[in-house]
Structure formats: structure tokens, C-alpha cells
């Protein structure tokens with residue numbers, strides 16, 4: 001068996017019930033909040049994947065104690081805003097949710113650190129975050145290219161308590177300032193005011209950040225995402241025990257299987273009260289004709305049989321709020337009854353790969369006509385006689401691998417190269433997939 005490629009059989013139906021892996025976005029935030037808090041936190045249903053391992057290893061290198069309780073739960077011993085190790089080199093792979101928040105936390109906490117990642121991480125911009133942090137006196141230098149990792153952090157010299165930050169490249173920059181803000185408050189005894197310059201993308205991720213900070217005792221008000229104020233006496237207090245929701249972006253692939261393979265497919269771990277913006281993806285499934293039902297802790301999809309030639313309905317949708325789940329919608333478009341347009345997906349250009357370029361390339365390989373611009377794509381459905389067998393290059397992007405696995409419900413033989421890239425957020429994706437499908 002060759003681990004570097006995975007041959008998918010053409011699939012007719014999908015049906016079943018699964019429990020989702022934990023949310024990457026929530027897991028990495030909670031790990032950091034727990035490490036910064038004043039006490040022990042038991043984190044239950046945490047995601048074990050490459051991105052969370054990167055965060056855990058970085059925290060351990062910084063002297064934070066993390067203990068495995070069992071295969072679903074860990075204990076983090078908080079260090080009360082003061083990591084014991086003051087000098088180290090941290091390798092952070094391609095984990096945006098580790099690199100950006102740790103940049104902010106360490107540059108405010110102080111110490112001497114080098115932060116680096118894989119080559120692609122060194123092409124992902126960080127300038128807007130570094131500029132924002134330097135306004136309050138952080139000391140951060142670029143080690144290769146201006147505006148990009150790797151970076152070197154030294155002790156700050158606080159000068160000011162106002163930050164202006166741009167939010168049009170990534171919301172993770174604002175998330176990072178928010179998560180690290182209370183350390184600034186504690187060290188300076190001053191409030192921190194944060195102003196957003198221009199547009200802010202991916203807003204639901206800011207809501208996740210604020211929601212989780214509140215569970216650790218820091219409640220931040222904002223004025224319609226324009227101005228945030230963190231008060232001088234803010235401190236993170238551990239809630240003791242915390243549960244992590246299933247990953248709503250990961251759910252998008254499985255719910256799509258129900259929508260195109262008749263279903264029902266039910267995912268446990270997210271439900272109607274989820275704090276993750278990506279559950280909005282169910283609206284796309286609705287627009288495309290699938291039926292969705294929600295429980296407190298589950299979502300279920302039922303749909304049509306695209307393998308027998310039935311068509312989903314086409315969409316024209318603004319994906320600014322759900323850039324990750326948008327990748328799934330791009331692949332569903334090949335089964336639609338007309339061209340589908342994805343608008344406002346410019347952030348795709350600076351993620352795991354240039355996702356507009358990569359997605360266009362891979363969809364064209366299987367026979368789709370695709371046109372794209374700087375921040376949009378139009379995908380034409382593949383007619384019965386146009387399907388081509390293809391080996392999908394996954395560009396080391398977990399979402400390309402998972403989204404394109406849905407193409408196997410069509411007429412071609414799909415081979416996925418480097419399927420292990422799903423380890424970033426969903427290590428057993430292809431096992432779950434195989435358990436849901438009926439060839």
C-alpha cells in the first residue's frame with residue numbers, strides 16, 4: 001500500500017452517524033487561555049491533530065505543564081501571565097492559530113524568542129499584526145522577508161495603550177491582540193484600546209475569541225467590531241473544566257456527503273447553539289436543496305443522489321464570514337444545475353496555499369470549467385460526458401484533500417495525493433469518510 005496516494009472508488013450513497021473531532025479554532029484558543037490563566041484547566045474533547053500538537057509543544061517548550069488525562073482530555077497548569085522559559089526557538093509549522101497568537105502573547109509577555117514555520121508559513125503575511133503590536137512598544141524583527149515570518153521577539157518597552165489594526169487580510173491578527181491584551185493590562189495597569197482600520201474579514205472567529213475569553217473571566221465589549229476596550233484589571237481565571245465543540249468546518253465535508261449521497265448523515269459535536277460561524281455552511285446546503293435538521297448537539301443532512309444525475313441548485317454567495325467551509329461549497333458546485341459564484345474569498349490567497357489558484361487547478365483536472373478573479377470564483381457544473389479521471393494534488397492543504405474527496409460522488413475515478421495532509425485538523429478523515437459511504 002502506498003501511503004502517499006489514496007484511490008477513491010466512485011460513490012453512490014452516504015449514510016451514517018459520526019462524532020466530530022474537536023474544533024481546531026476553539027482547541028488552540030483554549031490551550032493558550034488555560035496556559036495564561038491562574039489555575040488548572042481540564043480541557044475535554046480537545047482536538048488531537050497537527051495544529052493543536054504544534055500549540056501544545058510550543059507551550060511545553062515555554063515551560064507550561066500539560067498532562068494527558070485520557071484520550072479525549074488534557075490538563076493544563078496555568079502560569080498566570082508568566083511562562084517560565086524566557087528564551088527559545090519555536091517551530092510552528094503552518095498553524096496560523098498558533099503562530100499569530102503566540103507572536104502577540106510573547107511580544108507582550110517579554111523574553112527572547114524566534115518563531116518560525118514551514119516554507120509556506122514564511123509566505124503568509126504577519127505585517128498587520130507586527131505593526132499593531134509595535135504601536136504599543138513590542139520589539140519584533142523580521143529575520144528574512146519584511147512582513148513575513150520568521151520573526152525574532154525581544155522584551156517590549158511599553159509606550160502607548162492604543163492600537164490601530166487592519167483586519168482585511170486575516171481576523172487572526174485581531175484575535176491575537178485580544179487574547180494577549182490582558183497581559184498588557186496586567187503589566188502596565190492601563191486599559192488597552194483597539195481600533196479596526198477598514199474592513200474586518202472572518203468576523204465569526206472574533207466572536208469565538210470573545211466568547212472563550214469570557215469563559216476565562218474577561219468580558220470585552222465592542223462597538224460593532226470597530227473598537228474594542230480591554231480593562232486594566234483583566235485577568236484570566238480558569239473555569240476548571242471546559243468542553244470543546246466538534247469542528248464545524250470539518251462537519252461541512254460530512255454534511256455535504258449526506259446532501260449529495262441521499263443521507264441521512266448526522267454529525268455529533270456541534271448543534272444549534274454552536275459558537276462557530278462555519279455552521280452557517282448549512283445555509284448553503286439548504287440553498288442547494290438539501291434538508292438540514294438541528295439538535296442541541298447534532299446536525300443532520302439529507303439530499304439527493306448526484307451519482308444518478310440529480311442536480312443541486314446553484315448559488316451566488318458571499319463567503320467572507322466562512323472562508324474555510326467555502327472550500328467545501330466550491331466542490332459541491334460541480335454537482336449544481338448552473339454556474340455557482342463564490343464572492344469575497346480573497347483571504348484564500350494567503351492560507352495553506354493560494355486556495356483560489358489550487359482549487360481552480362484541481363477542479364479543472366476533473367473536468368470543470370472555472371474562472372476566477374482576485375477574490376472570487378465561478379465554477380460551472382460538470383456534465384455527464386465531461387468527467388475526467390484525475391489525481392488531485394492537495395498542495396499540502398487539508399481542505400483541498402477533504403473537499404475534493406466529494407468529487408468521488410461524480411463519474412470519475414479520483415485519486416488523492418498526499419492524503420495525510422488532513423492531519424492538520426482531521427487526522428482520521430478518510431476513515432470516517434469510508435465508514436459513511438456506500439459504493
Ligand SMILES: O=C(O)C1=C[C@@H](OP(=O)(O)O)[C@@H](O)[C@H](O)C1
Pocket residue numbers: 024025026096097169170171172175201202205323324347
Ligand atoms: O481564528 C481562527 O481560528 C481562524 C480564522 C480564519 O482565518 P482568517 O481570519 O485568516 O480568515 C480561518 O480561516 C482559520 O482556519 C481559523
Ligand SMILES: C=C(OP(=O)(O)O)C(=O)O
Pocket residue numbers: 094095096097324351352399425
Ligand atoms: C486557514 C486555515 O488554517 P490556519 O489556522 O493555519 O490559518 C484553515 O484551517 O483552513
